[in-house]
Amino acid sequence: MTVVTPGERLGLAGEFFASNGTVEVGDHIYASIVGTVTTTKSTTSGELDTIQVIPTKKTMKSSIPEVSSIVTGKVLRVNPRMATLSIMVVGDQPCADNFQGIIRVQDVRATERDKIQIYNCFRPGDIVRAEVISLGDSRSYYLSTAKNELGVILATSVAGHTMIPISWEEMVCPKTKAVENRKCAKPVAIGESSTQ
Amino acid sequence: MALDSKRIKGPEKSFVPLPLLVQSTPTPTPTSTKTKGRIDGRGTDEVRPLFATTRLVRQASGSAFVEVGGVKVVCAVYGPKPVPASKVQDHHSGGRISCDVRLSPFAALKRKQFMKEPAEHSLSNNLHTALLPSLLLAHLPKSQIDIHIQILQAQNPTSIPPNAFVSSLSLLLAPCITAASLALADAQIEMMDSVVGCNLGIYRNPSTQKLFWMVDCTEEEIETRSNGGGVWVGNCVVGVMPSIGKVTGLVMDGDIGDVGFVMEAVQVCVDACAKIHEVVVKKALIESAQAKE
Amino acid sequence: MVNPDTFKKLHPQEFHRRFLGKGVRPDGREGLMIDLLNLTLVTPNRIHRNCKRKCARSNGWNTVICGIKAEVAVPDTNHPTTGYLVPNVDFPPICGSQFKPTAPGEFTQSVSEMVYRVVKGNNILDLETLCIEGGKAVWVLYADIVFLNYEGNAVDAALLAFTAALKDTKLPVAVYSDVEGTVRADAADRSVSLDVKRVPFGATFGIFEQDGGAKMAMADPTDEEEAVLISSVTVVVDGESQELMGTFGAQVPIDLMDQCIGQAKKRATAIKKL
Numbered sequence: 001m002t003v004v005t006p007g008e009r010l011g012l013a014g015e016f017f018a019s020n021g022t023v024e025v026g027d028h029i030y031a032s033i034v035g036t037v038t039t040t041k042s043t044t045s046g047e048l049d050t051i052q053v054i055p056t057k058k059t060m061k062s063s064i065p066e067v068s069s070i071v072t073g074k075v076l077r078v079n080p081r082m083a084t085l086s087i088m089v090v091g092d093q094p095c096a097d098n099f100q101g102i103i104r105v106q107d108v109r110a111t112e113r114d115k116i117q118i119y120n121c122f123r124p125g126d127i128v129r130a131e132v133i134s135l136g137d138s139r140s141y142y143l144s145t146a147k148n149e150l151g152v153i154l155a156t157s158v159a160g161h162t163m164i165p166i167s168w169e170e171m172v173c174p175k176t177k178a179v180e181n182r183k184c185a186k187p188v189a190i191g192e193s194s195t196q
Numbered sequence: 197m198a199l200d201s202k203r204i205k206g207p208e209k210s211f212v213p214l215p216l217l218v219q220s221t222p223t224p225t226p227t228s229t230k231t232k233g234r235i236d237g238r239g240t241d242e243v244r245p246l247f248a249t250t251r252l253v254r255q256a257s258g259s260a261f262v263e264v265g266g267v268k269v270v271c272a273v274y275g276p277k278p279v280p281a282s283k284v285q286d287h288h289s290g291g292r293i294s295c296d297v298r299l300s301p302f303a304a305l306k307r308k309q310f311m312k313e314p315a316e317h318s319l320s321n322n323l324h325t326a327l328l329p330s331l332l333l334a335h336l337p338k339s340q341i342d343i344h345i346q347i348l349q350a351q352n353p354t355s356i357p358p359n360a361f362v363s364s365l366s367l368l369l370a371p372c373i374t375a376a377s378l379a380l381a382d383a384q385i386e387m388m389d390s391v392v393g394c395n396l397g398i399y400r401n402p403s404t405q406k407l408f409w410m411v412d413c414t415e416e417e418i419e420t421r422s423n424g425g426g427v428w429v430g431n432c433v434v435g436v437m438p439s440i441g442k443v444t445g446l447v448m449d450g451d452i453g454d455v456g457f458v459m460e461a462v463q464v465c466v467d468a469c470a471k472i473h474e475v476v477v478k479k480a481l482i483e484s485a486q487a488k489e
Numbered sequence: 490m491v492n493p494d495t496f497k498k499l500h501p502q503e504f505h506r507r508f509l510g511k512g513v514r515p516d517g518r519e520g521l522m523i524d525l526l527n528l529t530l531v532t533p534n535r536i537h538r539n540c541k542r543k544c545a546r547s548n549g550w551n552t553v554i555c556g557i558k559a560e561v562a563v564p565d566t567n568h569p570t571t572g573y574l575v576p577n578v579d580f581p582p583i584c585g586s587q588f589k590p591t592a593p594g595e596f597t598q599s600v601s602e603m604v605y606r607v608v609k610g611n612n613i614l615d616l617e618t619l620c621i622e623g624g625k626a627v628w629v630l631y632a633d634i635v636f637l638n639y640e641g642n643a644v645d646a647a648l649l650a651f652t653a654a655l656k657d658t659k660l661p662v663a664v665y666s667d668v669e670g671t672v673r674a675d676a677a678d679r680s681v682s683l684d685v686k687r688v689p690f691g692a693t694f695g696i697f698e699q700d701g702g703a704k705m706a707m708a709d710p711t712d713e714e715e716a717v718l719i720s721s722v723t724v725v726v727d728g729e730s731q732e733l734m735g736t737f738g739a740q741v742p743i744d745l746m747d748q749c750i751g752q753a754k755k756r757a758t759a760i761k762k763l
Contacts, residue, residue, distance in 0.1 A: 003485040005478045006381050007389030007439035023332060023388055025440055032332060032386040034481050055384050056485040064276055064339055072495070094498035096257065097277035097586060099338075127500075135337055139281060154500070202593045204605050206575035210562035210629045213663055213674040253552070253638045255585045270637055272583045296590050298581055301633040302556025344583040344590075346637065348554065 003056065004031040010051055017042075021053030063093040065101070065132045065141050072153070073101060075126045081105055083122040085130065085143060100140045103130060107144035108183055120169070121145075121183035127154035129185050151185035203310060212306050235416055243394065243412040243468050246476050248374065250382040250484040258383025260480070262375040265414055267368060268349040271375040273383040276339035291336035295324040295343045297372060303350040319345075319369055326373050326393065326435030326445025332386040341385060343376050367415055369447065370395045373435045374477065381481055389437035390477055391444050392469040396434070396461055398452055399426030407457050411468045432458070434465035438473040441466065497713070505697070505717045552584075552638040555650035557630055557658045561672045564620070564627040572619020572627040576604050576634065578647050584636040585712075600643045604634070604651060607725055613687050614655065622665035626672045630658070641712035644723050645691040652690070652728075658683050688728035692753035695721045696745065706745045708752060722746065724753035 004010070008031045010022060016039065018024050023032040031037070035053040042049050065071050065087055073085035087099040108116050122128060129150050130143035145151045148168075157163045157173035157180060165171045165184040172179050238244070246264045253259035256272035263269075276291060297319040301308045327343070350368060373393030381390050397413035400406070408426060410417065417428075430450010436443055443462065452458060497504040564571060578601040582590045593601070607613075619628040632654065634647045660681045661674040695710035695718040710718060 003482045005390065005481040006387045007437060007473075009439065021386070023386070025388055030388060030439065032388065033384050034381055034485050064336065088498050089495045092495060094494050097275070099278045141338075202598055203577050204575055204601055206573050206629050206631060207562040207565075210560035211672075213561050213661070213672045253583060255638050255640065256583070270583060274582075274586045277586070296582060298583075298590075300554075300556065300635055301577070301579075301631065302558050307558045307560060307631050307633075342582070342586075344581065346581050346583045346635070 002036065003034065004037055004053060005034050006030070006032055010037060010053075015048070016051035017048040019050045019052035021055065022051060063090045063095045065090050065099055067132055067134060069132050070129060070150075071101065071132060071141075071143065072127065072129050073098070075122045075124050075128060076100075077124055078118045078122055080118055083108075083118055083128075084140070085128060087141065087143075101130070101132070101143045102136070102140045103128075103143045103145060107133065107142070107146055110146040120181035122152065123155065123180075123182075125156060126152045126182070129153050145183055145185075149186045151183040153185045155180075155182055210307075234410060236414065240408070240410050241464065241468065243472060244414070246371075246374075246472060248378060248476050248480040250378060250480055256379075256383070258379045258381070258385070260375045260378035260382060262371045262378065264371050264412075266349055267347070267371050269345060269347050269368075269371045269375045271343065271345045271372070271379040273341060273343055273376075273379045273385065275341040275383075276336050276385075277342070279338060279340045290334040291339045291341060292333065293324065293327060293331065293341045293343060295320045295327070295345070295376070297323060297345040297347065297368075299347045299350055303347050315368075319372060322369055322433075322445060322447055323372050323376060326369075326391055327376055327380070329442070329444040330377065330387045330389055330391045330437055331380070332388065335386050341380070341383075343379070345372050345376060347372075367395065367413070369393060369433045370412075373433075373445070374472070378477060378480060382484065389439045389442075390473065390481075391435045391437055392473045392477060393433060393435050393445075394465045394468045394472065396432050396465050396468075397428060398430045398432065398450060398457075398461060400429045401426045407452065407454060409461050409464060411464060432461055432465065434462055434469065436466050436469035438466075438470040501713065502717050505714060551636065551640055551642070551646040553634060553636050553646045553650040555632060555634045555647075555654035557632045557654050559658075559660050560629045560631065561621065561626050561663070562629045564624065566624075569624035570620040570627070571616045573629040574608060574614055574616060574619075574632065575629065576608055576632040576651060577601055578604055578634045578636075578643070580636050580639060580643075584639040588639070596643075600647060603644050603723070604647050607648065607689050607691075608651075611687055611689060611727075613685065613689060615684055615686060618684050621663045621672055625670070626663075626665050628660060628663070639712065641715050642693050642709050645693050645709065648689055648691040648725070652685075652688050655683060656685050656688070689725050690728050690753075690757040691723050691725050692749070692756050693721055693723045694745075694749045694752070704745060706749055708756075722749060724750050726750075726753045726757040728757045 010029045010031055013024050013027050013029055016029060018029045021031065021033045021035055022029050029051060031053045033053055033055050035055040037053055040050045069090055071087045072089040073087040076084045076086050082102045082104045085101045085103065087101045088095060105116050105118055106113050108121050128145065130145045131150060132141050133144045134142045136142040155163050155171055157176065157178060159173055159176045161173050161175045163171040163173050163180065168184050169181055170179050171182045171184060244265050248260065248262045250260045252261045252270060253272040256274055259272040261270050279292060297316050299308055299313065299316060347368060370393035373391055377391040380387060395413060397410045397417060399408055399410065401408065413431060430452050432448040434443055435445035446462065448458065562573065578597060580588045580597050582588045621627055632651055634650050662680055663672050663674040665672050692708065694706040694708055695714055696704055696706055698704055698719050710721065
């Protein structure tokens with residue numbers, strides 16, 4: 001396997017469709033990262049083959065949130081209009097530095113949006129899984145939990161114990177049996193995460 | 197100097213001891229002006245051997261170490277990370293980079309105080325200029341890449357002690373550019389091409405008034421102000437993307453006065469950079485990639 | 490499915506508790522035992538020749554470089570024959586993303602201060618030997634300890650780099666001239682080595698609270714482990730005489746403290762061999 005370095009000429013611009021890890025400058029395609037070259041034959045005739053460079057090192061790049069990526073983060077603060085999250089994991093890759101995202105009140109769930117009260121859905125310290133819906137404003141990404149598998153995946157009760165979801169909008173503390181309101185994610189993932 | 201309560205202080209003033217009155221070794225100045233060649237016997241277009249490696253700083257996304265002559269530079273790249281709130285401007289136009297170059301207190305003959313030297317700021321700015329064109333920052337919206345450089349050694353210990361802390365910026369800028377670009381490539385930041393830096397000293401022959409150049413000047417060559425029978429008039433540093441053949445940064449100073457000659461000098465630097473790229477930079481990157489497998 | 494990296498990021502406390510509950514560390518080391526294998530001494534000459542002496546040390550993955558520069562200064566009028574030894578620890582932003590390019594933070598200052606206290610309080614070097622001419626000129630040794638890669642346990646690594654550099658330091662013979670009032674020395678001369686009396690080695694232990702409230706100690710904590718510790722203690726031992734030179738820390742049960750000191754001594758003996 002040959003390794004290419006940035007700036008290595010891979011072919012003419014008319015020859016391939018330049019994909020990840022490559023860049024077109026003028027008439028030529030160059031490698032833009034260190035990695036190995038792979039070309040994929042196009043399935044439809046008349047289209048160009050795709051050329052890409054597969055990185056040799058696991059990149060940090062995939063841990064930047066993009067539109068429609070699933071992120072996991074911790075709730076920093078809530079107010080009646082939105083919950084602010086610190087995004088810690090993108091996909092299954094932890095970020096080196098946390099990004100900031102917000103879940104606006106209308107993006108919490110898909111139905112009965114007018115009845116949503118943020119405080120009954122998220123509380124500071126909760127671990128939430130959400131989807132990026134836009135790059136948002138200058139500070140934050142806009143996130144949404146309007147899907148069954150999205151929402152709070154880990155929360156602690158007032159007494160300080162990890163709570164168990166009992167419905168899609170309620171969680172119960174195993175010790176005090178107190179019930180608190182949350183926008184819960186479909187609870188399959190919780191069982192897996194706690195057994196590790 | 198302002199009082200610094202955050203560090204452990206020594207005496208108010210201290211000095212490097214003066215050399216002995218009777219010099220045990222003769223100064224190289226008188227001999228080198230007479231001989232035609234360069235002090236270290238290189239050809240005019242020959243660069244010094246350069247050592248480069250990557251993955252020195254495990255905490256960073258990517259890092260590199262470059263050593264040329266007496267200059268030793270470590271570079272670490274952190275990020276991509278969120279743009280700090282104070283720097284947010286137009287967030288849809290791709291990422292930004294921040295460069296920070298620092299000299300270690302023990303980098304030169306005289307110990308550096310903790311206050312930042314003006315030279316460090318100017319190095320950071322020039323580095324920023326030289327790197328920016330090579331990076332494909334449009335692929336990294338809303339994020340920032342931090343490039344930190346620590347200069348471990350800024351001058352050859354055997355060279356003649358210069359008066360200023362750092363006699364010439366150009367000697368440090370070229371290895372900084374090379375190291376930073378190498379670290380960025382190691383961090384898998386997308387770029388058009390790696391940038392390689394090279395410096396070039398410009399000399400004037402005192403009898404014919406003709407200008408001539410020498411690639412990759414050492415500090416000694418600049419300090420003695422004379423080399424190969426010429427008088428030093430200036431120097432230039434070029435940052436080049438060798439595969440694409442584009443100049444990304446150019447710093448030039450001195451009393452040169454001939455535009456045609458400047459063009460020639462830049463071309464010479466471009467050629468030298470291509471050589472460095474082929475022999476050293478690519479090898480370092482391929483080596484580190486294969487070590488990982 | 491949740492992978493271990495994600496779990497560690499989201500729930501550091503729980504992540505470490507599960508490991509330590511079984512007596513294992515996330516990086517495969519055993520609880521209290523100290524391993525010395527992660528320690529490498531890089532030949533100082535390879536890294537730097539510019540100042541009098543310098544040394545790069547790696548403690549686990551920490552990469553530390555200590556440069557000692559010797560300069561000449563006028564001594565303090567109250568102590569006309571005492572030289573200066575000025576240790577400073579610096580964490581430039583290169584060594585970790587948590588360090589910002591500003592004035593030293595509290596953490597940097599506290600590490601610096603800790604090294605300084607060890608140096609000052611234990612008479613490591615007889616400062617009288619740094620005298621060139623009484624009342625007129627003495628040597629100042631600036632020891633700058635710079636971290637290039639930081640992964641926890643700063644004090645141990647900084648002390649290690651400092652001692653190694655100090656032991657390697659060689660000064661030129663300096664001559665004071667009354668007529669000129671200046672000090673002259675041959676820059677190439679490296680003949681006088683320092684009379685290092687004691688060799689301080691630090692051993693830091695993190696105290697971690699287990700599920701039942703029982704406390705356990707672990708040696709050489711990484712920065713990830715430091716984040717979940719309830720407290721930590723640093724034991725400084727002289728490599729030559731095995732004497733205790735000082736401890737820093739808080740909230741440590743007495744029995745654990747005994748264990749820590751014992752381990753620290755073992756470690757000092759082992760490091761000395763390197």
